[in-house]
Amino acid sequence: MGMIKDEPHICPQCDTNENSxxxxxxxxxxxxxxxxxxxxxxxxxVVFMIINxxxxxxxxxxxxxxxxxxxxxxxEDLSFGNENSLDIATWNIEWFPKNNQITVNYVxxxxxxLDLDVLAIQELDDTDMFExxxxxxxxxxxxxxxxxxxxxxxxxxTETVEINDIYEIYITSxxxxxxxxxxxxxxxxxxxxxxxxxxxHFKCCGDNILDYDDSSDEENRRYTAINLLKEYIDxxxxxxxxxxxxxxxxxxxxxxxxxxxxxxxxxSTHYRxxxxxxxxxxxxxxxxxxWPSHLDHILITDELFNDPNNSSVETIKIDEYLDGxxxxxxxxxxxxxxxxxxxxFNFGPFYDLNDDGIINEDDFLILLSFVINDDExxxxxxxxxxxxxxxxxxxxxxxxxxx
Numbered sequence: 001m002g003m004i005k006d007e008p009h010i011c012p013q014c015d016t017n018e019n020s021x022x023x024x025x026x027x028x029x030x031x032x033x034x035x036x037x038x039x040x041x042x043x044x045x046v047v048f049m050i051i052n053x054x055x056x057x058x059x060x061x062x063x064x065x066x067x068x069x070x071x072x073x074x075x076e077d078l079s080f081g082n083e084n085s086l087d088i089a090t091w092n093i094e095w096f097p098k099n100n101q102i103t104v105n106y107v108x109x110x111x112x113x114l115d116l117d118v119l120a121i122q123e124l125d126d127t128d129m130f131e132x133x134x135x136x137x138x139x140x141x142x143x144x145x146x147x148x149x150x151x152x153x154x155x156x157x158t159e160t161v162e163i164n165d166i167y168e169i170y171i172t173s174x175x176x177x178x179x180x181x182x183x184x185x186x187x188x189x190x191x192x193x194x195x196x197x198x199x200x201h202f203k204c205c206g207d208n209i210l211d212y213d214d215s216s217d218e219e220n221r222r223y224t225a226i227n228l229l230k231e232y233i234d235x236x237x238x239x240x241x242x243x244x245x246x247x248x249x250x251x252x253x254x255x256x257x258x259x260x261x262x263x264x265x266x267x268s269t270h271y272r273x274x275x276x277x278x279x280x281x282x283x284x285x286x287x288x289x290x291w292p293s294h295l296d297h298i299l300i301t302d303e304l305f306n307d308p309n310n311s312s313v314e315t316i317k318i319d320e321y322l323d324g325x326x327x328x329x330x331x332x333x334x335x336x337x338x339x340x341x342x343x344x345f346n347f348g349p350f351y352d353l354n355d356d357g358i359i360n361e362d363d364f365l366i367l368l369s370f371v372i373n374d375d376e377x378x379x380x381x382x383x384x385x386x387x388x389x390x391x392x393x394x395x396x397x398x399x400x401x402x403x
Contacts, residue, residue, distance in 0.1 A: 169183050178203075206250075287315050
């Protein structure tokens with residue numbers, strides 16, 4: 001790890017026997033390490049040499065996880081979204097509410113903790129209880145109206161998501177075979193950018209064999225559905241930020257010729273399944289553990305490819321945050337886990353208000369003066385895109401500086 005320029009000190013609480021922790025460090029961090037070393041004393045033999053005090057906190061956390069058993073997670077530890085990203089999830093919620101009011105209580109807490117901007121839902125059943133839940137989710141509202149209601153719905157954060165339109169496609173009878181539930185499109189703005197989400201719940205079941213000659217074959221129906229969606233996007237939204245998601249009821253990692261998504265996978269210039277690595281990976285990360293299989297997917301168009309470091313996707317394993325594990329989750333919430341994607345926004349250039357190449361307290365003071373003086377430079381400092389320069393923008397910049 002390199003050498004320390006300053007004369008290192010050995011924490012006096014530590015000795016050199018085989019059961020102790022011995023940490024070399026800068027002089028000004030010595031007191032903190034004494035406490036940590038004493039706390040972990042005789043737990044595990046570890047030796048660290050710290051080069052930079054800025055990484056000291058990370059080292060302490062590393063020691064903690066090395067020498068102690070991981071504490072049990074509980075639901076309050078669940079999280080996903082934040083203010084610097086667009087956070088979207090798909091969730092087959094299994095004929096909500098699966099266990100009546102108990103389910104409503106669970107899901108209310110889960111949505112609040114996940115802090116998503118948009119949640120696309122499949123298998124909404126009781127709209128009255130859905131409305132009741134929305135009433136308690138003060139930061140959110142929802143939508144489920146349909147020409148032929150089939151359980152698709154959205155829940156979205158009113159402060160961050162500006163709805164332009166919500167509508168269905170492929171609603172006429174010739175498409176009912178491919179789409180037993182018409183795809184539901186949300187056209188919305190987020191931080192000044194336009195997006196389209198297409199929520200789906202494809203036909204289930206089948207024999208894992210794609211029969212191109214049988215229109216009633218379940219795999220054929222899913223094959224037709226995904227290619228109709230591709231056709232719709234190619235013809236109508238070819239230059240837009242599009243996210244296709246939902247319970248697509250098939251495996252995107254399946255080998256050809258039985259992969260119903262193959263034509264979309266082959267068009268990798270324009271389309272990408274953000275969760276493909278999950279589908280190709282360990283079954284512990286899959287969205288439908290009872291089979292097990294990974295059925296819930298997020299497909300994005302090339303407008304959203306950008307730097308892969310600016311987005312991430314994961315299966316949110318809520319069951320691991322419950323005392324009763326999967327059994328508690330399956331009994332009271334759903335048989336599917338949510339799959340979520342995060343698009344990160346780099347606010348660095350926007351936060352550099354004095355254009356000196358450094359984001360620091362000087363920029364904060366400039367923004368503070370904007371707020372105090374009610375400055376109208378909205379385009380320059382309106383970080384949350386609400387057409388105001390106010391304390392909300394100050395908080396965003398403050399969070400950025402602290403991070």
